[in-house]
Amino acid sequence: MSATHTPESHTPESLSAHLSHLLGAPVHLEVRRDRSVPVQARAMRFLPFARGGVELKVHELFLSAPPTVHQDMAAWLKVGKRAKASCQRLDHWIQGALQTLPPLQPRRLRLQHQGRVHDLQAIQLELLGSELAHAFEGFPQTSEPRHPIPHITWGRAGRGKKVRSIRLGSYNTENNLVRIHPRLDQPAVPERFVRYIVFHELLHAIYPSQKDRSGRWIHHTPKFKARERQFPDYAFALEWEKSTLFRVI
């Protein structure tokens, strides 16, 4: 996010004052850039003069949020989840606003796509030109907006983990990163299987997780599953996972 704000946007001090006014109690505001916890509030009960006041940590996006967002925020601070409509609007605004931020560069991550046996980047590039064609930037070249190609890496070997509970792959939306479990990097694991795992994780980049009506996250949406079932090696991969995977790793 750039340092420039729209003329209507707040400074941390003015937002703090504004929210204090709306809440009718002191708000101690800290502005930060934590995308994973965009809002965090804690009652300031420990200060006798700050009755009803809160310590509030917010993402800097809130500085330039529309006034209604600040009103919803104050309603939430007052009565918590009982301000149902406000909470929903707030949630909705946060999700949208976070998406306007540029993707984080995984600068401090060491990416290692070339394993001892399998090269994840080669597998990914091949998928982008075949089963996943027309989903990501540059495959093929077009002016339509497309998903930026995820970074891909072998995860680091953890020690002492129970083999039965390992996660074969993961996709991290925040830094657009696919991680594949390093135990799949061995000759006994066919490339076809690794290819399926990479395909599955790339689908997460295309079909984001969604909340259902009760507010629970669905990571594999119906669209996701339908697309996954079309994968030519889907049946092979499920079968191999069931019959062989845990003997091999």
Ligand SMILES: [Zn+2]
């Ligand atoms: Zn998944």
